[in-house]
Amino acid sequence: LARESGFVSVSLGRQILKVETAAAAILSIIQYEKGIFSDVAERGGK
Helix, strand or coil: CCHHHCCCCCCCCCCCCCHHHHHHHHHHHHHHHCCCCHHHHHCCCC
């Protein structure tokens, strides 16, 4: 159903994340992909 709706499947291989870790990881990936951290990098991490 998700693939039919346009979602892309990804895998971490044999790695298994706990729910708490998975939530933090996916939010970090989304923020990175959307460029939310780019202004921090331009300021030298400040």
